[in-house]
Amino acid sequence: xxxxxxxxxxxxxxxxxxxxxxxxxxxxxxxxxxxxxxxxxxxxxxxxxxxxxxxxxxxxxxxxxxxxxxxxxxxxxxxxxxxxxxxxxxxxxxxxxxxxxxxxxxxxxxxxxxxxxxxxxxxxxxxxxxxxxxxxxxxxxxxxxxxxxxxxxxxxxxxxxxxxxxxxxxxxxxxxxxxxxxxxxxxxxxxxxxxxxxxxxxxxxxxxxxxxxxxxxxxxxxxxxxxxxxxxxxxxxxxxxxxxxxxxxx
Amino acid sequence: xxxxxxxxxxxxxxxxxxxxxxxxxxxxxxxxxxxxxxxxxxxxxxxxxxxxxxxxxxxxxxxxxxxxxxxxxxxxxxxxxxxxxxxxxxxxxxxxxxxxxxxxxxxxxxxxxxxxxxxxxxxxxxxxxxxxxxxxxxxxxxxxxxxxxxxxxxxxxxxxxxxxxxxxxxxxxxxxxxx
Numbered sequence: 322x323x324x325x326x327x328x329x330x331x332x333x334x335x336x337x338x339x340x341x342x343x344x345x346x347x348x349x350x351x352x353x354x355x356x357x358x359x360x361x362x363x364x365x366x367x368x369x370x371x372x373x374x375x376x377x378x379x380x381x382x383x384x385x386x387x388x389x390x391x392x393x394x395x396x397x398x399x400x401x402x403x404x405x406x407x408x409x410x411x412x413x414x415x416x417x418x419x420x421x422x423x424x425x426x427x428x429x430x431x432x433x434x435x436x437x438x439x440x441x442x443x444x445x446x447x448x449x450x451x452x453x454x455x456x457x458x459x460x461x462x463x464x465x466x467x468x469x470x471x472x473x474x475x476x477x478x479x480x481x482x483x484x485x486x487x488x489x490x491x492x493x494x495x496x497x498x499x500x501x502x503x504x505x506x507x508x509x510x511x512x513x514x515x516x517x518x519x520x521x522x523x524x525x526x527x528x529x530x531x532x533x534x535x536x537x538x539x540x541x542x543x544x545x546x547x548x549x550x551x552x553x554x555x556x557x558x559x560x561x562x563x564x565x566x567x568x569x570x571x
Numbered sequence: 572x573x574x575x576x577x578x579x580x581x582x583x584x585x586x587x588x589x590x591x592x593x594x595x596x597x598x599x600x601x602x603x604x605x606x607x608x609x610x611x612x613x614x615x616x617x618x619x620x621x622x623x624x625x626x627x628x629x630x631x632x633x634x635x636x637x638x639x640x641x642x643x644x645x646x647x648x649x650x651x652x653x654x655x656x657x658x659x660x661x662x663x664x665x666x667x668x669x670x671x672x673x674x675x676x677x678x679x680x681x682x683x684x685x686x687x688x689x690x691x692x693x694x695x696x697x698x699x700x701x702x703x704x705x706x707x708x709x710x711x712x713x714x715x716x717x718x719x720x721x722x723x724x725x726x727x728x729x730x731x732x733x734x735x736x737x738x739x740x741x742x743x744x745x746x747x748x749x750x
Binding site for chain 2: 416445
């Protein structure tokens with residue numbers, strides 16, 4: 322490991338095959354992200370991880386690390402862009418945090434806090450997608466979905482069940498359940514599935530366990546996501562870019 | 572001595588929780604009263620908002636009277652502040668945006684069991700509900716937002732003291748929350 326690139330003025334080592342995001346997180350530098358997850362292939366939909374590489378804006382989760390490139394991330398221009406992206410996601414869905422079971426444990430909300438988003442400022446869309454409460458153990462609230470596709474990826478790649486998919490185009494794009502009835506009860510999803518664990522917002526929820534953690538002890542109550550994401554991120558990777566430390570982490 | 576700043580407050584489609592959180596600044600309210608005087612507010616008897624420096628509005632906009640009051644505040648306040656989740660994105664009351672207003676009223680006033688001689692109130696004295704609940708910024712320009720349901724007293728205090736000191740209010744980590 323002797324190749325490096327510059328990130329906000331510091332030197333970041335990387336191994337061949339790593340993306341800018343992977344190398345940055347491994348070296349302890351946080352780049353805001355929402356659809357990126359260390360255990361899955363990059364997705365590139367949230368755009369929160371946008372950085373400037375040699376002056377051009379690119380998604381750091383998909384940008385291969387290259388020797389001697391100059392990467393800017395924590396600059397006001399990009400943080401303002403990230404703020405707008407978070408605001409757009411909030412305006413697109415029904416993110417009524419005061420009654421959401423994921424509040425305090427939600428990645429979108431924690432990013433809003435970290436980026437000092439006070440309000441959306443956009444016209445709210447108030448989508449009207451019915452809940453799917455058909456499954457005995459699991460509830461789906463589609464109006465909070467940010468289309469990160471983590472559940473889609475987890476269900477097909479890890480669980481081997483292919484329970485979820487995205488359907489539709491443009492603003493009507495939405496999460497669906499892969500069953501003839503379209504209902505979760507007609508799939509083989511289980512509480513122990515990876516797809517249950519990866520939703521960064523309050524779409525996929527286990528029934529009857531909401532509001533179980535006291536306020537003050539929830540995941541993002543005490544420390545901002547910029548610190549926690551580094552705890553979660555793999556620190557070592559093998560030559561092929563696979564992460565040994567990721568095994569078994571939720 | 573400088574003139575005291577004039578502060579107006581009101582609750583539209585709110586629960587008065589933001590005002591309660593405001594009062595949670597406790598004895599700091601006495602320090603605040605050295606710096607400001609109140610125009611129209613639910614904590615005094617003034618009926619209409621006069622020229623003010625700061626207007627603080629909790630609650631979204633859910634009926635015709637809310638629209639009138641909000642316009643009155645915007646017209647009279649140099650700085651208009653949306654406080655709380657309802658004012659910012661409609662809040663939990665905006666969960667009725669899924670529903671047809673007519674069927675809401677019918678269920679509550681006509682078909683709900685236990686109603687004797689129920690009818691949907693129709694006196695012109697009563698403001699008509701809007702078909703949807705709206706955040707304040709969809710009706711008038713808002714200068715600042717204090718998020719939270721409600722925002723903590725510390726957030727409200729920090730915001731107001733910054734603003735009164737002539738600084739751009741900054742909440743920072745721990746004081747920004749949406750729940």
